Amino acid sequence: MPRFELDLRPVADGDVWTAFDVHYLVDLPAVAAGETLLSIPEVVVSIPATPYRTEDLAVSDDAGPLVLTEAEPTSDSSGVYRHWVADRTTEGRVEVSFRASVRPHDELTPVGPLFDLRAEALGLFGAGLNFLVLPGDVSTPDGPVFDFTLRWRLSEGVQAVSSYGTGDRSWNGPLQSVAFCYYAAGTPHRTPEGSADFGIHSYNDTPFDLDEIGEYVARLHTEFTRFFEDEGSSYHVLIRKNLGQGTGGSAFPGSFAFAFSAVGETETDQLRSLLAHEMAHNWPTLNDHHSTISWYTEGTAEYYSHVLPHRSGILSTPALAAQLTDRFQQYDTNALRGLDNDAASAAYWADPRAQRIPYGRGLRYLIATDGRIRQATDGEKALDDVVLDILRAQRAGEQVGAAGWVERVAVFTGADAQRDFDAMAAGTPIPLPDVPFEGMRAVPATAAEYDLGFDVASFRSDGRRVQGLRPDSAAARAGVRDGDALVDLALPYHASRYSDRPLSLHVVRDGEPLDFDYLPAGDQVATVRWEALS
Numbered sequence: 001m002p003r004f005e006l007d008l009r010p011v012a013d014g015d016v017w018t019a020f021d022v023h024y025l026v027d028l029p030a031v032a033a034g035e036t037l038l039s040i041p042e043v044v045v046s047i048p049a050t051p052y053r054t055e056d057l058a059v060s061d062d063a064g065p066l067v068l069t070e071a072e073p074t075s076d077s078s079g080v081y082r083h084w085v086a087d088r089t090t091e092g093r094v095e096v097s098f099r100a101s102v103r104p105h106d107e108l109t110p111v112g113p114l115f116d117l118r119a120e121a122l123g124l125f126g127a128g129l130n131f132l133v134l135p136g137d138v139s140t141p142d143g144p145v146f147d148f149t150l151r152w153r154l155s156e157g158v159q160a161v162s163s164y165g166t167g168d169r170s171w172n173g174p175l176q177s178v179a180f181c182y183y184a185a186g187t188p189h190r191t192p193e194g195s196a197d198f199g200i201h202s203y204n205d206t207p208f209d210l211d212e213i214g215e216y217v218a219r220l221h222t223e224f225t226r227f228f229e230d231e232g233s234s235y236h237v238l239i240r241k242n243l244g245q246g247t248g249g250s251a252f253p254g255s256f257a258f259a260f261s262a263v264g265e266t267e268t269d270q271l272r273s274l275l276a277h278e279m280a281h282n283w284p285t286l287n288d289h290h291s292t293i294s295w296y297t298e299g300t301a302e303y304y305s306h307v308l309p310h311r312s313g314i315l316s317t318p319a320l321a322a323q324l325t326d327r328f329q330q331y332d333t334n335a336l337r338g339l340d341n342d343a344a345s346a347a348y349w350a351d352p353r354a355q356r357i358p359y360g361r362g363l364r365y366l367i368a369t370d371g372r373i374r375q376a377t378d379g380e381k382a383l384d385d386v387v388l389d390i391l392r393a394q395r396a397g398e399q400v401g402a403a404g405w406v407e408r409v410a411v412f413t414g415a416d417a418q419r420d421f422d423a424m425a426a427g428t429p430i431p432l433p434d435v436p437f438e439g440m441r442a443v444p445a446t447a448a449e450y451d452l453g454f455d456v457a458s459f460r461s462d463g464r465r466v467q468g469l470r471p472d473s474a475a476a477r478a479g480v481r482d483g484d485a486l487v488d489l490a491l492p493y494h495a496s497r498y499s500d501r502p503l504s505l506h507v508v509r510d511g512e513p514l515d516f517d518y519l520p521a522g523d524q525v526a527t528v529r530w531e532a533l534s
Contacts, residue, residue, distance in 0.1 A: 002027035004146040006178065009153035010124060010160070010185035011099070017124040017186060020100045020117070021153075026135050026146070031090045037066070038096065040133045042073060042080040046349055047115045050100050050131040054084065057133060062092030074139060081139045100131035107244035107263070114250040114257040120203035120240050123158075123186015127252070129179040136175060143174050152185065159201075160185040163255035165234045166196045182255050184238050192218070197234035204241040208266050216314075217275050223312045224304070228283040228391065235279065245488055251278040273323065276305035284387050287394070288401035291345030295424065296405065299362015300387060302327065307438055317439045321530040324363075324440070330497045331360020332527035333450045338427045351456055356497065364432075365424040371433030372420070373412045381412055436533060445529040450499040451522035459486060466507070475505070478518035484509050 009021040031037050038057065041049050059066045067087040074081050102119040103126075117126030129138070136143060150169045152160040163181040164171055171177065188201040191214035198221060200214040217237060225231045234254055242248065242259040247266065249258045256278040260266045284300035286293040306323055309315040315323075331337060336344065336353045337360075347354035370383035386408045390400045398404075402421070410417035424430055432442050453475025455468030466484040469476055484507035505516045 001147045001172065002144060003149070004178065005149045005151070007151045007153055008160070008183060008185070010155075010158060017119040018102060020124070020131065020183070020185075021097075022100055022132065023095075023097045025093050025095050028090060028094050028135055031086065031094075031135075033088050034085050036071065036083045036137045037086045037090065037094075038068070038084040038133050038135060039138045040082055040131075041129060041138065042082050044079040044115055044129055045113055046110070047112050047130065048103070049129075050103070050117060052082075052098060052133060056098050057084065058097040059086070059094065061090045061094050063088075066090065066094075076139055079139075081137070083137070084133075094135060096133065096135075098133060100126075102126075105243065109242075109244065111242055111244075111246040111248040111259065114240070114248055114259055118240060120186070121205070122188050123184060123203040125182060125184030125186075125203065125238050125240065125257070127179075127250070127257075128181045128183060132179060134175055134179060138175065138179060145172055145174055146178075147172055148178055154185065157187060158185055159187065159190070161199065161201055161236050161238070163236070163252045165236070165254075166199065180252050182236075182238055182252055182257055197232075198236070200237045200239065202239040204239070206239060206260060206266075208260075208268055208271060212268075213271065213275070216272055217279070219312075219314060220276055220279055220309065223308050223314070224279055224283070227304075227308055229388070230283065233282075235282070237275065247274075249274055249278055251281040253282055256281075273305065276309060277301045280304045280308075283391060285394075286390070286401050286405060287399040291342050292402050294345060294358035295341060295362035295365065296402075297362075298358040299366050302359050302363040303366045303383075310438055317532040320438060321440050321532050324530040325528070327360060327363055328530070329447045329527050330356060331364065332525055333447050333499045334360070335449055335451070335522075337361075340427045341425045344427075350460075353450075353456065361424060361427075365420070365430050367437055368430045368432050369409060369413075369420065371435045371437060372416060373409070375433055375435055376412050376414075386412075432528065439533050440530045441533060442528040443531055445527050446524045447527045448499040448519075448521035449523055449525045450497070451520050452503075453480065453518070453520065454482075474518040474520060475516070478505075478516040479514070480505060480507070480516050480518075481509065484514070487513075 005025045007023045010017065011019040011021055054068050054070050057068055059068060068084045071083040071085050100117055102124055103116040105118060115127040115130040117131045118124060148171050150162060152168060154160055160167060162169060162183050184201060186203055188203045189210055191200050191211050198218060200210060200217060202210055221235050225233055236255045238255065238257045240259050241262050243262050245261055245264050247259055247261050249256060280301040281297065286296050306320055310320045334353055334356055336357060339357060344354045344357040366383055373381050373383060389408060393400055406417050406421050420430055451473060453470060453473030454466050458465060458467045461467060464486045466480060466482050466486065469480060469482045487506040487508060499521045502517050503520045507514050
């Protein structure tokens with residue numbers, strides 16, 4: 001098996017963390033002159049990667065130094081990729097060194113996925129795909145399996161953790177396993193102390209009780225690993241501060257990064273729900289294109305982040321009912337709920353409303369599928385049996401895509417399996433079977449469709465100004481005008497989920513700051529309310 005030996009050294013200028021010094025040795029087959037030797041994304045789902053110059057990269061092999069030239073970039077639906085080629089065919093092991101500097105950011109930097117390498121008060125962290133220039137073409141997921149070794153070069157008192165655990169680590173995997181991995185170093189607040197396989201690492205002071213959150217996540221981890229038959233696996237949460245409004249999170253296997261807002265409140269219940277959702281991402285998935293499986297990856301994370309805490313006694317039945325009512329209403333009041341899966345995927349990074357589609361759609365479809373399976377088997381089987389069967393097959397080396405999902409459900413529900421799947425993928429509401437779910441029942445209800453009152457694209461337009469204001473909207477009646485400069489850049493991500501909560505919009509008009517409060521409510525639409533059975 002080819003070896004890949006990665007060394008990382010965190011760099012600080014006094015009390016300010018500035019970079020990772022990166023050095024690696026890798027066994028590669030001969031790479032001809034003019035073929036891609038190294039690559040890195042330029043942009044990944046809207047997040048810019050470290051902007052290296054060719055002269056920043058020192059590369060050599062067994063025959064000596066290699067002279068690099070940057071080739072034409074390539075792109076796909078996920079991002080834009082940079083490539084470097086060498087002046088001659090490589091010989092033997094390739095050695096690469098460079099300094100990965102942190103990305104500057106301020107209160108206007110969009111939240112986005114937490115991939116970029118950032119400095120915090122107590123350290124720095126980022127995702128490998130954002131700052132590691134790697135051998136080969138990183139836009140191609142196929143490739144050899146490497147024997148990876150990660151070594152940290154640390155000053156006294158500095159701690160390091162990656163998605164694979166604390167300190168130096170070894171694992172076998174493809175290049176994507178070193179790219180889709182978090183790397184962090186510094187002197188963070190940590191709970192619990194001394195555990196190599198589990199920990200919460202905060203690289204800033206937090207506005208919430210870190211020990212309380214740590215205890216909650218530790219209990220969740222125990223329940224999740226038991227259910228998904230993965231006891232003994234590690235899990236680490238990395239926390240940073242977003243200087244502007246809005247929170248965010250991103251997950252990789254065995255890890256999750258969370259950003260809290262420096263100017264907004266972090267509600268403990270929402271944080272708990274977010275951490276449970278992201279932890280669930282470690283297990284259920286399908287092997288298929290993102291637009292084909294996002295309903296499953298996000299839907300199962302929503303499903304199990306609610307039902308597993310409930311089954312273990314962490315979450316009461318009334319609390320679960322309230323959470324599911326909230327999730328269903330968020331989806332049912334989303335004006336884009338009728339988009340099919342392909343259209344929702346295409347709009348994912350352009351419209352925050354599209355980002356919420358796979359969460360609510362997947363959750364509703366999975367609850368409906370669970371009911372159909374239990375109806376068809378007189379309660380002998382459930383959704384859990386299908387999800388775990390897929391997970392076991394994948395661990396045995398089988399590739400299971402959307403077709404494999406439908407085949408497994410059809411074992412219990414027959415032709416209904418394909419019919420329901422097709423309806424879900426087309427954006428057609430799936431009726432919920434009239435059977436209890438987790439000690440609850442769904443009751444028909446109505447709610448107001450969310451209506452911002454102007455184009456959500458205003459938050460991404462030049463100058464970030466209100467455009468497409470509808471004269472009959474609540475926003476217009478409150479006093480908002482086309483051309484108003486928007487101050488709350490995170491608003492569409494975090495406020496656009498609730499049509500029954502007042503929205504505070506902060507703008508600047510002719511140099512004067514103005515505040516407008518209104519209820520972003522449109523027409524009434526059908527939804528459900530979950531109630532605990534008496």
